[in-house]
Amino acid sequence: MQKQPTIRDVAQAAGVSVAVVSRVLNPGSGPVAAATRTRVNEVMQSLGYHPRTAARELKFGPPTTLGLLLADVSNPFFARLADRVVQEAHARGIQVLLMTTQEDDHLEAERLATLIERRVSGIIATPTGNNQEIWKKLQALGTDVVFVDRSIPTLPEVDVVSIDNFESGRSATALLAAHGHRRIGIISGPATSTTGRDRIAGYREALEAAGLEQDELLIRSAAFRGAAGGDAASALLNLEDPPTALVVANTAQVTEVLKRLSHAGIAIPGAMSVIVFEDSPWTELMTPPLTIVRQPIDLLARHSVQLALANTSGRAPGNATVIRVSAELVERSSVARLQLAK
């Protein structure tokens, strides 16, 4: 346990002033003789000197840290997003403070408070939907806020990066309709989430285009986490006229749904066609391999980091950047033509 050397120690040991040391630390900041530079560098080396970030940040606001506020990192989708965001950020010399909300807006508020205190330059978040005043304040403070995956409709001034949920919901549903299904169920996130809302809108559009009747009973909003997805599945199965096809619009819910189907002895795709929003490697290893909507996580991450670092602080209100990347419908074997024979 040794005491950390400061810039002053280095200066003294090298026989120069702190200003000189600072200049060799930040190259562009001023002239320094080549000989002095190497000498100072040597001293830093031998002393094991490392400039202290906290002290640096004190001078100018630090565009050196990004907040990443996710619902839940144990969800593979968010985990991979985090992985990519971290890599993108590091490539630009930016560090990432990771926080989770567990979909709890109270926790979210707490996290945002510490993010404010840290004066992070940008925040990439999957917002719970509440805490709107805080988000506004953050922006007013000059923080670059980017919503990823979902957004808050009543906060149009915030940048958003997500897939085209409407189109994804539409095309998934259309695929099922094209296979002859007339009773198509959809399990989606909470009604407050734009993700769920847009996917359901796309779903409705597809039904209409296919001339199918819309039945509100077939539309289930379930919490993102926990067993809610499974409960929704059970409810659908217990309908007097149950669906023959399912769009499961959330990663965390898929496993629950599949468990229920399996327990109920409902075969995929024989008795039930399934499409899921998910892209884990294991979807391909299932029996049968699952037809999925693949989200381009790399793109989501790249755009998010880019926006969060854009320093668009002083822009006119109303012109938020909205980036919608298209998701890919990957057809495998969990969707089959409807068996007309009962």
Add this chain to the structure above:
Amino acid sequence: MQKQPTIRDVAQAAGVSVAVVSRVLNPGSGPVAAATRTRVNEVMQSLGYHPRTAARELKFGPPTTLGLLLADVSNPFFARLADRVVQEAHARGIQVLLMTTQEDDHLEAERLATLIERRVSGIIATPTGNNQEIWKKLQALGTDVVFVDRSIPTLPEVDVVSIDNFESGRSATALLAAHGHRRIGIISGPATSTTGRDRIAGYREALEAAGLEQDELLIRSAAFRGAAGGDAASALLNLEDPPTALVVANTAQVTEVLKRLSHAGIAIPGAMSVIVFEDSPWTELMTPPLTIVRQPIDLLARHSVQLALANTSGRAPGNATVIRVSAELVERSSVARLQLAK
């Protein structure tokens, strides 16, 4: 974009000195009249004041940030570990700086450098195995370093939290031997990783206990990431006397291995029994449900955070804390009795 109010602004607006404001900010630090306190609080509220962490950190070394340096967050095991670590840390008011190495020791060195500059109080890491001097230096600097999941044998002075890899490898292998298998293959991490090393040691022990011959050809070390696991599987299958059972000792490799088996038309568990170190929900949904070694991620996370925050800086060398939690062998259906009939 408004300028952030400082403690001085608050003091002025409240008609008091900065010292008083500081005292209401840090309750135990000194007396302040109840009336003044509420007035100051009101002013802070209306001004939207938030104390700046960077300035605080400048004074005393900040036990307020933890570095979490993982190989890869897209790996579900690490992702869930990250999730738990973040929650544990937040519960104690600590923030987490997330970094990844991609198993690249050069990247690791860079990340460690920034962690040093940030003066984090502790680091939880899955080390690549190199950069030993840097780890030592970190400790000398008083940083609480904790290796999780794996460790570096030549760095015995670092705290470690992991499952009992030896026992896990042993019991998994013993289970296969008990099912009559005599040719048991193991695919593990790189030989440099303690994780792989210990699991293989346990594997050997089990073979010996069962009176089975050890064949080095059945032991495959493969890189943690990429398709290496699949290649190892192929190599094993091409042996003149191929194994009838497999222990796959790494999360990321499992999917690759299963793909190869599937492509080769080798049925599980009919033609090949399989045990994997993995605990994603999907292992249960596979056909057949996979027999797994389940790692108690919660415990790993909790102990790691605890150690990383223990501030054991000044302890005598040599008495590093090593915590081994036991993993659970969950028997499902991917292990079957060896079919003697060829």
Add this chain to the structure above:
DNA sequence: TTGTAAGCGTTATCAT
């Protein structure tokens, strides 16, 4: 090319 000194926002030690 190098050195001096004044901040950055906060806490802590004195006095008052």
Add this chain to the structure above:
DNA sequence: ATGATAACGCTTACAA
């Protein structure tokens, strides 16, 4: 109970 004021480690005019 409150108020000046000196740190903390670094950057940056401005001087030399």
